[in-house]
Each structure stands twice: as C-alpha cells, then as structure tokens.
Amino acid sequence: MGEDEITAWFAQQRRLSGEDFPIGVGDDMAEIRLSEAATVLITTDMLLDGVHFDLGKATLRQVGYKAMAVSLSDCAAMATVPVGAVVSVALAKGFDEEQLKELHGGIVEAGDKYGCALVGGDITSWRGDEPFAISVAMLSRRGATEPIRRSGAKVGDAICVTGALGGALLGKHSEFEPRVAEALKIAAMVSLNAMIDLSDGLSSDLNRICKASGVGAVIDSSRIPISDEGQKMKDPLASALNDGEDFELLFTLAEGESEKLLKNWDGDVPIARIGWVTESGKMEIKMPDGQMRDLEVRGYEHLG
Ligand SMILES: [Mg+2]
Structure with a gap:
C-alpha cells in the first residue's frame, strides 16, 4: 500500500461525525468544530534526518525553518490562516543547548514570517546513534472563505x-x-x-x-x-x-x-x-x- 491507500483505509475504519469534524482524514488539514461559531484546522508533519533533510548539509536553523514551512504550506493549501504550532523533537545523542537554540531560531523565523506562534512542544533524546527527528503540529483558522478542499474540482475547471x-x-x-x-x-x-x-x-x-x-x-x-x-x-x-x-x-x-x-x-x-x-x-x-x-x-x- 502507498500512503494514499493506507490513509484511505484509516479513514474507512472510523466514521467521523460531519458536524463535529467538517473535514476529516485525507485532506491537507482536518477541521474540528469547537463551538457553533468556531472551528480549528490541524495538520502534522514529521521530518527525519537522512530522509527529509541531511544534517550533514543543512544547518539546524534551516531544518527548524523547513519543519514549520511544510506545515505552513498545508495551511496555505486550504486557504486558512496559521495560528500556532507545537514542535516535538527527538534529539540525537550529544545534541547540546546551543544546537537546540539554533533549531529554535529557525522555527520562530518561519513562525514570525507567517504569523504562527510557537506555543509548546516536547523534547526527547535518543540513547544510541538514532537520527534526529522533528514533528510539527500546526493549527489554523478559517480565512474569509470556507477551507478549500481537494474534493471540489469540477469537469471543465x-x-x-x-x-x-x-x-x-x-x-x-x-x-x-x-x-x-x-x-x-x-x-x-x-x-x-x-x-x-x-x-x-x-x-x-x-x-x-x-x-x-x-x-x-x-x-x-x-x-x-x-x-x-x-x-x-x-x-x-x-x-x-x-x-x-x-x-x-x-x-x-x-x-x-x-x-x-x-x-x-x-x-x-x-x-x-x-x-x-x-x-x-x-x-x-x-x-x-x-x-x-x-x-x-x-x-x-x-x-x-
Ligand atoms: Mg499538503
């Protein structure tokens, strides 16, 4: 199975209430209803050293920026307004405070540029030689229009x-x-x-x-x-x-x-x-x- 097939399988396993979840599994972001008047959209992306970037070539600042930018791009895909993000990292052994600060610099650089606050996260460390990984969960709100979905294309468009x-x-x-x-x-x-x-x-x-x-x-x-x-x-x-x-x-x-x-x-x-x-x-x-x-x-x- 490819990513799209497994995502479709996940979506079939539990039916989400359309009222509570106007957009469920399988779009760039999911939308959750918080009250009659308010919804929030959410996306998450995990990036791995050696797969999505190479710490042998990229700086930690660039990696922090990219991790945020990938999720910001999902907010863009729905025409929604980024609000806040939490960032989790799995640090390689020996990762020090200066490196964490450099990573943080890239995260807030991207966040500041696009109006998305860093509001929390989680830091864990490997004991062995496992590679660095970073995961962003980002929230956005509706813009002036309904979120634009993947499923609305019409013949002749x-x-x-x-x-x-x-x-x-x-x-x-x-x-x-x-x-x-x-x-x-x-x-x-x-x-x-x-x-x-x-x-x-x-x-x-x-x-x-x-x-x-x-x-x-x-x-x-x-x-x-x-x-x-x-x-x-x-x-x-x-x-x-x-x-x-x-x-x-x-x-x-x-x-x-x-x-x-x-x-x-x-x-x-x-x-x-x-x-x-x-x-x-x-x-x-x-x-x-x-x-x-x-x-x-x-x-x-x-x-x-
Ligand atoms: Mg996307």
Missing part, C-alpha cells in the same frame, strides 16, 4: 499553479516560501473549487485532487512553469512533474474565474494555467511534440 516547479533536489527546498498570503489572496479574489500544495510532485498531487473529486485532468506540458533549478536537471519536465517539494499551490476553478484571476492578479508570485479538468477519470499530458500520453504518478512515495 481550469487547473493553475503558483510559482515554478522542479529542481528541489538542487537545494531550493530548504528555505522555501509557503504560499500562505497568496492562497488567502487568491481565495478572496475568485471562487476556488479545489486546492492542494505541491509537496510530493505535480503528478502525485494532481492525482490526489482527481481521486478526491472523481475527475480526470489534461495537463499541457508547454504551460508548466519550470524553475531555474529544474531547467538544470537532466529532464526538466520530469523534474517539474515528479521531484516534489515545490510547495507551490495547485488549484482548480471555473474557466471564467481563472480568466478573472489571471487578468487581475498582481502578486509577486506568478500564476500559470497548465490544464483543465476532464470527466475521463484519468490524467493525461500533452507532450512537447503534441502527443497525448497518460500522466503517470511518479512523485515522492513516503512508504517506499
């Missing part, structure tokens, strides 16, 4: 992305900018049907929207914005489709809404329309030579 994709393997992933402000701004300008953040690669994350919405998609390869780092890869298109850790937004909206957005968007981060939603149930890609091919899911696999 335009598919858009922010920024440029690919090349995260060349290092841009350690200090990326989660698109929190952009998501809130886009959601305020137009009506979005579905959204996700690109953590595992366009092919994987678009597939999640298609599966959750029961639709298909056609992507035009010539319209995919490829980053400068992605252009340096051996196969830039494959890098943009599959490498992951872009942490850009992928969203769908009605054709007319996409025209309105592209015409009026004045943000620093560009938005590109890369395709459209179909009823085929499968993902296809128009290759540079004009041929249509099935778009295979080749993004990052967590349980690999």
Whole structure:
C-alpha cells in the first residue's frame, strides 16, 4: 500500500461525525468544530534526518525553518490562516543547548514570517546513534472563505499553479516560501473549487485532487512553469512533474474565474494555467511534440 491507500483505509475504519469534524482524514488539514461559531484546522508533519533533510548539509536553523514551512504550506493549501504550532523533537545523542537554540531560531523565523506562534512542544533524546527527528503540529483558522478542499474540482475547471516547479533536489527546498498570503489572496479574489500544495510532485498531487473529486485532468506540458533549478536537471519536465517539494499551490476553478484571476492578479508570485479538468477519470499530458500520453504518478512515495 502507498500512503494514499493506507490513509484511505484509516479513514474507512472510523466514521467521523460531519458536524463535529467538517473535514476529516485525507485532506491537507482536518477541521474540528469547537463551538457553533468556531472551528480549528490541524495538520502534522514529521521530518527525519537522512530522509527529509541531511544534517550533514543543512544547518539546524534551516531544518527548524523547513519543519514549520511544510506545515505552513498545508495551511496555505486550504486557504486558512496559521495560528500556532507545537514542535516535538527527538534529539540525537550529544545534541547540546546551543544546537537546540539554533533549531529554535529557525522555527520562530518561519513562525514570525507567517504569523504562527510557537506555543509548546516536547523534547526527547535518543540513547544510541538514532537520527534526529522533528514533528510539527500546526493549527489554523478559517480565512474569509470556507477551507478549500481537494474534493471540489469540477469537469471543465481550469487547473493553475503558483510559482515554478522542479529542481528541489538542487537545494531550493530548504528555505522555501509557503504560499500562505497568496492562497488567502487568491481565495478572496475568485471562487476556488479545489486546492492542494505541491509537496510530493505535480503528478502525485494532481492525482490526489482527481481521486478526491472523481475527475480526470489534461495537463499541457508547454504551460508548466519550470524553475531555474529544474531547467538544470537532466529532464526538466520530469523534474517539474515528479521531484516534489515545490510547495507551490495547485488549484482548480471555473474557466471564467481563472480568466478573472489571471487578468487581475498582481502578486509577486506568478500564476500559470497548465490544464483543465476532464470527466475521463484519468490524467493525461500533452507532450512537447503534441502527443497525448497518460500522466503517470511518479512523485515522492513516503512508504517506499
Ligand atoms: Mg499538503
């Protein structure tokens, strides 16, 4: 089973009350109702040394920043407003106070930038040579709109992305900018049907929207914005489709809404329309030579 299959299995084991949990297992964040007037959204991400970062290359400040930024990107994926986070760490043997302070510096740097307070956490230490691990649980609140889910894509929707994709393997992933402000701004300008953040690669994350919405998609390869780092890869298109850790937004909206957005968007981060939603149930890609091919899911696999 891959991550998506096991997540779906978990979701089937217990039925959550839709009233108490407006959004349950399987989206970028879950939503919990606290009272008639208030809900809170929650996400958690665990990062491991040797898997999600390499302490031989990255500084602890960068690791703290990235751990927060990954969860902030999930807040962006739902167009919600980050509020607070708790951070748990499993320290490698010999980890000292100075190192903890450096890690803390990265955590609060990201938190301050995006308005998310560090409100607690937990520190544990390994006895042997086990690697460093860090886990963030982050809470957010609704913005001006309902949280944007993965499951709302409609046949005929335009598919858009922010920024440029690919090349995260060349290092841009350690200090990326989660698109929190952009998501809130886009959601305020137009009506979005579905959204996700690109953590595992366009092919994987678009597939999640298609599966959750029961639709298909056609992507035009010539319209995919490829980053400068992605252009340096051996196969830039494959890098943009599959490498992951872009942490850009992928969203769908009605054709007319996409025209309105592209015409009026004045943000620093560009938005590109890369395709459209179909009823085929499968993902296809128009290759540079004009041929249509099935778009295979080749993004990052967590349980690999
Ligand atoms: Mg996500």
